[in-house]
Structure formats: C-alpha cells, structure tokens
Amino acid sequence: MDIDTRLLRYFAAVAEEGHLTRAAERLFISQPALTKQIKQLETQFGVELFTRSRTGMALTEAGRVLAERIPVVLEDWDLALRETRSASSRASHVLRVGFVASAANENTQEIIGSFARRRPGWRVDMRQTDWSDPTAGLADGQVDVALLRLPFPGQDTLRVEVLITEPRWVGIPTAHPLAELAEIPFRQLWDEPFVATPTESGWWRDYWLATQEREGHPVKIGAIASNPDEWLTAIANGYGVSLTPEATARFYQRPGVTYRLVTGVSPSQVGVAWAPAGDSDPVVGDFVRACLAGHRTSTTAEPDIGTPMGEASAD
Template sequence: MDLRLLRYFVSVAEELHFTRAAERLHISQPALSKQVRLLESQLRMKLLRRSSRHVELTDAGRALLPQARRLLDQWSQSLAATRAAAAEENRTLRVGFVANACGELTPRIFQEFARRRPDWKVTMSQAAWGDPTCGLRDRHVDVAFLRVPVPADECFHQRVLLSEPRWVVLPAGHRLAAHAVVPFAALLDEPFVATPVESGVWRDFWLAVEERAGHPVRIGAEVRSSDEWMEAIANGFGVCFTAESTARFYTRPGVVYRPVDRISPTRVALAWHRDDRRRIVADFVAVCTAVAEG
C-alpha cells in the first residue's frame, strides 16, 4: 500500500471537497481524484460518494478514516525517530528557517555554536511558505527560526530572539511608493500577496487581519516562496507586509520597501519540540539566547 494514497484519502475525507483537499495537498484536483480512485480500486470498495455538488463517506470510508489517520501518524513518528537517530549518530543539528532566518544574528549564532560544539555540524533547511513551522511540525528539523505566530505552537517551546517593525513591499510604480511612511489605512483596500491558506494564523498575521477591525482582505495572488513573492509584487499583483530586515536581505528592481504606521511588530523565535530534551538542542537554545541578548 502506498501511504501517499492514504494521505490523499484522509485529506478528501476531512475536507469533503476535492478542490479544497487538492489545494491543501498542493496537487491538481484531477490528479487527486485519480489517486483516490486508484486507492478504491486497490481496496476493491467505494470509500466516497461523489456528485457535482457533494462528497460524502461511505460506511467503508468512515471505517477506514480513523485507522488511516492512526497509520499515518505512526509512520510519521517512526520516520521522525529514524531521522533524529541518524542526525544524532552523524552529530548533525538540523535547523529550519524561513526567509532571512534570524537576520543579522544568524551568522553570529552559528559561529558561536561552532565554537562551543566543534564536534557537531549544522544543516539548514529553508521551508516553503505553506509550512510556517519550517519542518518542525513534521520533525524534519530539530529546531527552527520562526516568524511567530505559527499553527500548532502549543507543541513547541519558543524563545523570542528579536522584534522588528513590519514594513510594506510595493511595486516600484505604486501610488504609495512616494510616501516616506505609508499610512496603514491607505493599504486596507489594496490587493495583497498572501501565503497559502494552510498557513493559517501565519497568513492572517501577514495580512494584518487583527489590525483591520473587520475590514475585508483582497487577495491578489498566493505564493509559496520568496522568489514567487517578489515576482508577484514586482508584476503588480499586490502589496505585502514584511519585516524591516527584508529590505536589507531582498533587494531587487521593481519593488520598494516603506515603513507603515500603526501596525504591530514581527518577532523571530527559536522553536523546538516540548518533548525534545537532548543536550545538543539545549546548547543551541543557549547559544541563540546569549547572542540575542548580547
């Protein structure tokens, strides 16, 4: 049995909607339908009843769903434990990050960690924007530099390392690009370049949903990486809030960065799993804390 087929079935069973499930899985809706039919063919039973407007589970589908969830969870835990054991054996700390990680503190952190633990090496993994936990949720990494808030943060310890203002990124020819400081109210009706729907509270934060006092958000484009984000803004699909440091790390023709008034700041936190009590993780947390405080 291909576990990927079970994962596809679970997504459709939870959404009861093929298009939403396909968006969640980052595949096309026809490809998802084909894979679910393949699973039904292998099992020789119908799992879903489909119509043009409605999807529902059959009795067989309802019986399979909790078992499939349990199997996928067990496999995920087994794979995470195996990866962690391999990393421990190779003395490798896996670090996830998004965009510019911890800004200018990043090289200082790794230099200090190398000084304190020269017997360990570090690998860095940049996450797609669909996963604001940067691989930590699925235990693909040991620790991660996150832009909080993130989904499922109750699973993680977090240590805030820095805070900085949120700015706005605009196409260079935008009418607000001439402002030294852009009024937040002037952005409310602008189309925004957004992270994927599955990024949840992270997406809401970068759309400044809480600051809008109920004013609806217009979405001009959805993107999954820094490169896509820059292209969308430069081509006029929308504007976007970002961290002040992004103006230093991501410069390119066609976009400009401006401060915004009356908007809360963004914070970078180091995060790790609550049940991870390994000495090497504690040492990395101590290094990050010392560099940030220093």
C-alpha cells in the same frame, strides 16, 4: 499491498473534517486533486470509504475502521522516519536547521556560534525552503529544528519559542505615490494589488495578506512569488505591494523597491520550533538554548527540553 502514506494523510484529513473543501484547504491542495487521491485510495483497498452527499463526506463502516487505525500508523511512521533521518545526521555530528528567507535576522550567526560553544565538533546545516513550506521541512522531518516566521500552519502541533517581535513594513514600487510617505496606514493599501505566496502555504499566505485585518475588504492578488527573488522582481515591476518583516528592509535591497513602515497592522515574530520528540534530544535542546540566549527575560522560565545546559556539551 503497498499504500502511499500521503494517501492515508489525505484520508485522515477528510475523515476528521467530514468535508472535501475544508480538508483540501487544510492540506493546501485543490479539491479536485484531493477527490482524485481519495478515489485512488478506495480503489487500492477495493472498498468505499465515504458516502458522498451535498452536505459532506460521511465514513462508511469500512472507513470508520480505517479511521480508527490511521493515527497510530501515521504516528509510528513519522517517528521512524524522523529518527532514521536524525540518526544519520547525528552520526556525522550535524544538526539540520530549516529556515525560510532571513531566518532569525542578524542573530543567526550569533545563534550558531553559541551552539558551537555548547557542542564542540558539531556543525549546523542550514536548509532553506521556499514559501510553499512555511515549516521549512520541520513538519515532515527533513530538519531537526527550524527558525520560522510566526504564525505558520501546524504550529499548534510543535514546540515554539518566540525570539523576535518586529513591526511589519511594506515593499512597494519606488515609483508608487505612497513611497513618498515615511509611514503608510494599512488602510491605504487595501485597494492595492498584493504579491502573495503560493496557495500551498495555506493560511500563512492569508497572514501576510492580513486578510483578517481588512474589515472584510477583499484582497487583490497581482502576482505569486515562491521566494525572495521572485517577490522582489514582482514588486519592482509594479505588479503589486507586499507586507514584510522589518528585517526585509535590511536584508533585501533591490533597485525599484522601497520599504516603508506600516501602521494599523499586527507585528511579525520569529521563533525557534521543534517537534515534541525533540524534547528529549540534548542536541536540539542546546540549539534552542542558544537561540534563547540574549532573547529571554530573567522573569521567563527556560523551556524544559533536552539535557540541561552544561551537562552534555559533546557526544
């Protein structure tokens, strides 16, 4: 019998949460879709895995046995998948680097140049994803390392080093009355419709709506955008405003869109992230060190990853 590993991940989330709604939020899918997937898994096994009630989902005896086995199965599969994909890129001397939107701002080219000096003959393959995957392919092993906006879902399971901290700005229609201000207090934006990322982006979406910094004031969603072009178009058309990193004002100019500094809201950060398995990978280690060059203070320790710089500059 062949089982889709995606179904096993859904099962594990429900087993851990004990509740469909919470598990669906964690997985970034709808509750009806999750219910359907759990029923499909039960049909394939031919047993009931959960006892349903109004208070939640309790594991049956069969479900408990499966729940004990699933973590090892998924961990082994993830490792095999990651190593297989990595081996292919290593054979070609290619490092796969994921990013969302502007990556590490203007520092991206400097980072790639620093990596090239550490790894002569290697090439960096930059792979952009839309906003439905804030990990830029890192979570499922599509890339070896990623340049990401922090925080992001699953960050606590990965290695992360902060590179840049910058204030958040707002993208606003040029004709909007608030565009006349040099700085806009966040409180003045609370009643504005916002352009949001897709629901699949989970609480990363909430971060960019600053839901925790509104003192309970509800969010109005005016439009959904999956990438910068959709986002800029929605703002220019007057469908909403949106918090954004300071770098966006430099990278993404569009007629009809004005950027202003926002006060009274937390800053944004950019970080380099990699999976724990990459700790022993000297190529990933060289890329992380290339990212940290020029960003790390002399009083901050260098992360222990890969082969020490200078010991293995080429394969």
